[in-house]
Amino acid sequence: SSELTQDPAVSVALGQTVRITCQGDSLRTYYASWYQQKPGQAPVLVIYGKDNRPSGIPDRFSGSSSGNTASLTITGAQAEDEADYYCNSRDTSGNHPVVFGGGTKLTVL
Amino acid sequence: QLHLQESGPGLVKPSETLSLTCTVSGGSISSSSYYWGWIRQPPGKGLECIGTIYYSGSTYYNPSLKSRVTISVDTSKNQFSLKLSSVTVADTAVYYCARRSRSQNSAYFDYWGQGTLVTVSS
Numbered sequence: 318s319s320e321l322t323q324d325p326a327v328s329v330a331l332g333q334t335v336r337i338t339c340q341g342d343s344l345r346t347y348y349a350s351w352y353q354q355k356p357g358q359a360p361v362l363v364i365y366g367k368d369n370r371p372s373g374i375p376d377r378f379s380g381s382s383s384g385n386t387a388s389l390t391i392t393g394a395q396a397e398d399e400a401d402y403y404c405n406s407r408d409t410s411g412n413h414p415v416v417f418g419g420g421t422k423l424t425v426l
Numbered sequence: 427q428l429h430l431q432e433s434g435p436g437l438v439k440p441s442e443t444l445s446l447t448c449t450v451s452g453g454s455i456s457s458s459s460y461y462w463g464w465i466r467q468p469p470g471k472g473l474e475c476i477g478t479i480y481y482s483g484s485t486y487y488n489p490s491l492k493s494r495v496t497i498s499v500d501t502s503k504n505q506f507s508l509k510l511s512s513v514t515v516a517d518t519a520v521y522y523c524a525r526r527s528r529s530q531n532s533a534y535f536d537y538w539g540q541g542t543l544v545t546v547s548s
Contacts, residue, residue, distance in 0.1 A: 346531075347531055347532055347533070348531050348532040350532055350533065350534035352473075359538040359539065359540055360538055362534055362535065362536050365527075365529075365532055365534035366529070366531070366532055371536060403472065403473050405475075405533060405535075408533075414478065414486045414533060415478065415533045417473040417474065417475060418472070419472045420472045
């Protein structure tokens with residue numbers, strides 16, 4: 318399959334922990350990567366590989382995976398974490414190497 | 427610090443060809459460790475990978491766009507380009523160029539351009 322499925326919207330209380338999920342057959346083989354996108358801005362990579370954060374990404378962001386589901390966890394969500402989050406991975410179908418999820422809008426209450 | 431910058435017309439007429447160039451600075455496009463890609467985002471919608479290219483010229487295209495897409499690379503100018511033919515209003519989007527790692531177990535884009543809005547309209 319060439320699809321990654323995300324919940325359209327998730328909310329979290331300020332300071333609490335939230336998990337954003339991404340489901341797809343390709344995740345049984347490949348790691349998901351996660352991107353944060355704020356309005357009017359380009360996406361920013363926040364998690365890649367097994368659980369790696371690029372320089373400058375706070376350690377409250379972490380990644381995990383089980384079976385066909387990858388998760389992005391924000392531990393102690395901050396107001397500035399309110400954004401759209403996208404997952405992506407390699408594609409197992411052989412037709413195209415990259416597939417993106419539909420995105421999750423995170424609201425921090 | 428790597429920097430990517432998209433350039434090209436912001437308005438294209440239906441049935442014409444959309445052409446964009448991404449200029450890479452602060453690093454070499456000829457690195458063996460990366461692919462270079464185009465991703466687009468229609469207004470209010472999600473991300474779609476159009477395709478990627480390796481410095482050697484090897485390309486991968488999204489099957490849904492493959493018949494209309496050409497991605498090329500000019501290593502002498504440290505640039506890569508996108509051409510999308512026979513555009514319709516559905517091709518209106520912000521177009522991003524980005525660098526993708528050649529990791530075997532993932533497909534992450536670690537550097538992105540700021541994006542450029544291309545509107546298809548007569």
